[in-house]
Amino acid sequence: MNSLELINVRKAYGKTPVLDDISLALEPREFVAFLGPSGSGKSTLLRIIAGLETADAGEVRLDGRRIDQLPPGDRGVAMVFQHYALYPHMTVRGNMAFGLKNAHVPPAEIAARVAEAARILEIEAHLDKRPGQLSGGQRQRVAIGRAIVKHPRLFLLDEPLSNLDAALRMRTRLELADLRQRVDAAFVMVTHDQAEAMTLADRIVVMNDRRIQQVGAPMEIYLRPANSFVARFVGSPAMNLLPVEPVANGALVRVRLGDGAEVETRVALNGFGGGTLELGLRPENVEVTAPGGGTTDAKVELVERLGERTLVYAKLRSGDEITGEDEGNSRVRVGDVVGLRIKGERAHLFDAQGVGHHAEAGA
Amino acid sequence: MNRDRMPPLALVLTLVGAAAMVAPLVWTVLLSLKSNAELLQDTGAAFRGPYTLENYGAILKGDMVFRWLLNSLIVSLGTTAGVLALSSLAGFAFARLDFPFRRTLFVFVLLGLAIPEQAVILPQHRLFAWLGLHNSYPGLILPGLVGSFGVFFMTQYFRGLPRDLDEAAALDGASTFQIFARVLLPLTVPAQATLGVFTFLGSWNAYWWPLISATTSDRFTLTVGLASAQANYAQTNGLGYLMAQAVFASLPILIVYVLFQRQIVNAIGGAVK
Ligand SMILES: Nc1ncnc2c1ncn2[C@@H]1O[C@H](COP(=O)(O)OP(=O)(O)OP(=O)(O)O)[C@@H](O)[C@H]1O
Ligand SMILES: [Mg+2]
Numbered sequence: 324m325n326s327l328e329l330i331n332v333r334k335a336y337g338k339t340p341v342l343d344d345i346s347l348a349l350e351p352r353e354f355v356a357f358l359g360p361s362g363s364g365k366s367t368l369l370r371i372i373a374g375l376e377t378a379d380a381g382e383v384r385l386d387g388r389r390i391d392q393l394p395p396g397d398r399g400v401a402m403v404f405q406h407y408a409l410y411p412h413m414t415v416r417g418n419m420a421f422g423l424k425n426a427h428v429p430p431a432e433i434a435a436r437v438a439e440a441a442r443i444l445e446i447e448a449h450l451d452k453r454p455g456q457l458s459g460g461q462r463q464r465v466a467i468g469r470a471i472v473k474h475p476r477l478f479l480l481d482e483p484l485s486n487l488d489a490a491l492r493m494r495t496r497l498e499l500a501d502l503r504q505r506v507d508a509a510f511v512m513v514t515h516d517q518a519e520a521m522t523l524a525d526r527i528v529v530m531n532d533r534r535i536q537q538v539g540a541p542m543e544i545y546l547r548p549a550n551s552f553v554a555r556f557v558g559s560p561a562m563n564l565l566p567v568e569p570v571a572n573g574a575l576v577r578v579r580l581g582d583g584a585e586v587e588t589r590v591a592l593n594g595f596g597g598g599t600l601e602l603g604l605r606p607e608n609v610e611v612t613a614p615g616g617g618t619t620d621a622k623v624e625l626v627e628r629l630g631e632r633t634l635v636y637a638k639l640r641s642g643d644e645i646t647g648e649d650e651g652n653s654r655v656r657v658g659d660v661v662g663l664r665i666k667g668e669r670a671h672l673f674d675a676q677g678v679g680h681h682a683e684a685g686a
Numbered sequence: 687m688n689r690d691r692m693p694p695l696a697l698v699l700t701l702v703g704a705a706a707m708v709a710p711l712v713w714t715v716l717l718s719l720k721s722n723a724e725l726l727q728d729t730g731a732a733f734r735g736p737y738t739l740e741n742y743g744a745i746l747k748g749d750m751v752f753r754w755l756l757n758s759l760i761v762s763l764g765t766t767a768g769v770l771a772l773s774s775l776a777g778f779a780f781a782r783l784d785f786p787f788r789r790t791l792f793v794f795v796l797l798g799l800a801i802p803e804q805a806v807i808l809p810q811h812r813l814f815a816w817l818g819l820h821n822s823y824p825g826l827i828l829p830g831l832v833g834s835f836g837v838f839f840m841t842q843y844f845r846g847l848p849r850d851l852d853e854a855a856a857l858d859g860a861s862t863f864q865i866f867a868r869v870l871l872p873l874t875v876p877a878q879a880t881l882g883v884f885t886f887l888g889s890w891n892a893y894w895w896p897l898i899s900a901t902t903s904d905r906f907t908l909t910v911g912l913a914s915a916q917a918n919y920a921q922t923n924g925l926g927y928l929m930a931q932a933v934f935a936s937l938p939i940l941i942v943y944v945l946f947q948r949q950i951v952n953a954i955g956g957a958v959k
Binding site: 373374375394395396397400401402404406407408409410411412421422425426469473 | 848850851853854855856857858859860864868869872873
C-alpha cells in the first residue's frame with residue numbers, strides 16, 4: 324500500500340493556477356524532497372497535504388485512507404514549520420505536549436513520549452524553558468520534537484533547515500537522516516537546497532511552473548534529467564546547454580556546435596524529428612586542456628578556484644558560453660585561450676520541446 | 687531609544703517638564719492638608735505649617751463615601767472586564783475568522799471611533815429608561831462596553847500575531863476556540879494590560895453618564911458622589927476639603943498607575959513611536 328498518495332490535485336488562488344494536476348505516490352517510510360524555484364507551489368502542496376489549504380480538485384490519501392476532507396489535526400500528519408511556529412508562552416514541554424493533550428492522550432503516555440523525544444533530540448536540559456530562551460538550533464529541535472511525539476504517519480517539513488547556519492544545517496541534516504531510520508513514517512520535505520535534497524531524499528520531486536517536472540532518485544535526476552528545466556535547475560554549477568545542429572550519420576546523434584566543432588554523443592538517433600537541439604554538458608564533462616588539444620577552443624572569462632578543482636567560465640568563438648573544469652592547481656587565467664575536451668559520451672540532448680534524451684542506460 | 691545617556695539639554699528640558707506636571711499635584715496635596723479656615727484668609731498658607739488631616743477625616747465621615755468608592759470599583763472593574771472579553775472575541779473574529787460582511791462590519795467599527803458620546807446620549811438615556819436600567823450597575827456598565835476602540839485595538843493586535851501559530855495549533859488538533867483561548871489569547875496579555883488600564887482609568891473618571899443615569903445617591907460613583915457633596919457644602923467646607931476630595935478620588939488611579947506603570951509607558955511609547 325502507498326503511504327502518501329496525491330491524485331490529480333489542482334489549486335488556484337483566484338484565477339491564478341498554482342498547482343496543475345499533481346499526482347504522486349510515496350512508498351511506506353519513503354523520504355521525498357520537493358525541489359523547485361520560488362513560487363513553484365511547493366509550500367502550497369505541502370499545505371494541502373496538511374489540510375491548511377484545500378485543493379480545488381483531486382484527492383489526498385494516507386495509508387490508503389482518504390484524508391483531504393479531514394481537519395488538519397485528524398490526518399495523522401505532523402509539520403515542522405520554516406519559522407518553527409513554537410507557542411511562545413508555553414515551555415518546551417508544553418509545546419510538545421499540546422497536541423497530545425488535545426488528542427486526549429493519557430498524561431503518563433504524554434510524559435513518556437516527551438521524554439523520549441527530548442532524549443533523541445538532546446533537549447532534555449531545556450524542557451522547562453520557553454522558546455524565547457533557546458537558540459535557533461534548539462528551537463528547531465523543539466519543532467521537530469513537537470512533530471515526533473505525535474507519532475505521525477507522515478512528516479511534513481517546509482524548508483526545515485533554511486534558518487540555520489551552515490554548520491548547524493549539516494548537523495541537523497544528519498540528525499534528520501538518523502530520525503527517519505528510527506520512526507515508522509514517511510517524509511515530505513520542501514527545500515531550495517539541492518545538497519539537502521540529494522543527501523536526505525530517496526526520491527526528489529522537481530517542481531516548476533505548477534507541475535511536477537520529474538520524480539526520481541537523486542542520481543537519476545542528476546544523470547538523466549527529464550527536460551532542460553531539470554537539467555539547468557539541478558546541479559551546481561549548472562549544466563551547459565549549447566544550441567547545436569544535428570549532423571545525421573550512424574545510429575547515434577552527432578552534433579555540430581556553433582563554432583563548427585563536432586561532438587559524437589551516445590544518444591540514439593531514432594525519434595528525433597529535426598528542429599533545434601540543445602546539447603547538455605555538465606562542467607565536469609568539459610575538461611580544460613592546452614589550446615588545440617581538445618574538441619574546440621574557447622576564451623576564458625572567469626576562473627573560480629574551489630581548491631580541489633577549478634571552474635573555468637569561457638566563451639566559444641560563436642559566442643556561446645560554456646563552463647569547464649580544470650584541476651585544483653590550474654594555471655589558467657582570465658583572457659587565456661584554452662582547449663576544451665568534451666566527453667560526448669556523457670552528453671545529453673534536449674529537443675525543441677525541451678525533452679531530455681540520454682545515452683543508453685549504463686553510459 | 688538610547689537608555690544609557692541623555693544629552694544634558696534634553697535632561698534639563700525633561701526635568702522642567704516634569705516639574706511643571708508635578709507642581710499642581712503637590713500644590714493640591716498641600717492644600718488638602720490645610721484647615722479650611724486658614725485657607726479662607728490666605729491660600730498661600732498651603733506652603734507653611736501647621737498641616738492637618740481633618741479634611742480627610744471629614745470625607746471619611748461622609749456616610750456614603752465608601753458606598754461610592756465601591757460603586758466606582760464595581761462599575762470600573764465590570765466595564766474593564768467586559769471590554770476586554772468583548773474586544774478580544776471580536777478582535778479575534780475580525781482578524782482570523784471568515785464570516786459574511788466582515789469587512790463591512792469592520793468599517794462600522796471604525797466609524798464608531800468617530801462618534802462622540804454627546805451625539806448619542808439622548809437616545810441612550812431614553813433607551814435605558816425604557817429598559818428600566820437607570821440607577822443600576824448594568825445601566826452604568828453597559829454603555830462603556832460598546833466602545834469601538836477596544837475592538838479596533840485588539841483586531842490589530844491579533845492581526846500582528848503570526849498565522850503560523852494558528853496553523854501549528856490546527857495541526858495539533860486544536861479547535862478554533864482553543865486556538866483563540868489557548869494559543870493566541872495568552873499572547874495578547876500586553877495588549878490586554880494596556881487596553882485594561884485605559885478602560886479602567888476612563889471608566890473611573892467617567893462623569894457625564896453616571897451623573898445622568900444614577901440619580902439616587904446609593905448608585906453614585908465616586909466622581910458623581912464627591913461632586914454632589916461639594917455642591918451641597920461648598921460654602922461651609924472650603925478649599926482644603928475640595929482638594930482632599932480630589933486627592934481621595936485619585937488614589938485608586940495612582941495605585942493602578944503604580945501597579946501597571948510598565949504597560950502604560952509601553953502603550954504610550956508604542957502609540958508615539
Ligand atoms: N494565500 C495565497 N493567495 C494568493 N496567492 C498565493 C497564496 N499563497 C501562495 N500564493 C501563490 O502561489 C504560488 C506558489 O506559492 P508557494 O508558496 O507554494 O511557492 P513555493 O514553491 O513554496 O515558493 P518558495 O520557495 O518561495 O517558498 C506563488 O505564486 C504565490 O504567489
Ligand atoms: Mg515555500
